[in-house]
Amino acid sequence: MHKLICLLALTLYVLAEVPSEEERRTLEECHSKLRESVDPPASSMHLIKYSVQLEEVAQELFIYCASDFPESDPTYQDMGFVVVASEDEKPRFNDLCKVNSTASKSSEGRCDDECHNYRQMVYDTATDFGCFIGVCQSSEPVHVLLCAYKPSKRGIGSSPYEPGESCSKCPAGYECYRKQCYIDW
Template structure:
């Protein structure tokens, strides 16, 4: 039994890094996702993750009503402390086969991180003594997702052109459906091409006045 946990919740910088690790992974799924939601960082989910890892047990507390309809990843125990960015940005789906949902390696962390319907994530980590009166330290890190499916029994997203299955009123940001976001249609090249026209108009205006 693991015990004597010491909490370590993310700083604001680490929260931003956690979110960026997820955003990069979700925007680059292959095949592309039609319904991938853009994640936001949740302090509420962070608190639940903190309570989870505080027990220093890999058993997810699914019977607790507060964890109902939530997903999670619990990264392997390590003997050295990992940074959130180091642990999460190295997760990839290179061995995951979308068509038949197969994976020769352990892809549970990847599948949960790209679970399209999730809109919130929060993470925490602790270090735990292996046994009471033991000096050997193990580190545990976990993230909680809302909404989610701890059993991950279906494909993580719907294949299709990016953002083609977003909720009405959502914009497309980094290949993900984002609320209150207006998709920009003006490309960099067209903006550059427009600059001389605006400059000429300004010169004509100055000459006339």
């Protein structure tokens, strides 16, 4: 039994992936480019940075692959998520760099997965995110790229930010960098 548990743990480890330092920088840059280029401009878009703590949260969420997400768990309150899933091939971290504003203009007024992912990535108050790739084991294994964002909310409405002149409504003490609000500690 002990050998079986070790084998399962090793299998999950092999199927799991966290981004390298270079991939984290690339993810951060993709988010910054996407956020600075929103149209119309955002009045209080915050600069977002990569968080190893949120990477760990994304990794922890894989225990819910085959069950309902724990909506009421306080650990996941004030968080939003981006999910890229495929039964065929494993997503790559740089797949997030392919998300663009055309995804927010979905047909028939519906917001599909790409639209949701775009809205989450440009949610103006989010300041931290972390990502993880794993496999959800079920009848058909599904490769999943999951990113957690904070602060955020699930079910972002039609506008993930307040339009206006870039940085015109940054909080007191914040500066403007790449059309995004940030505080220099």
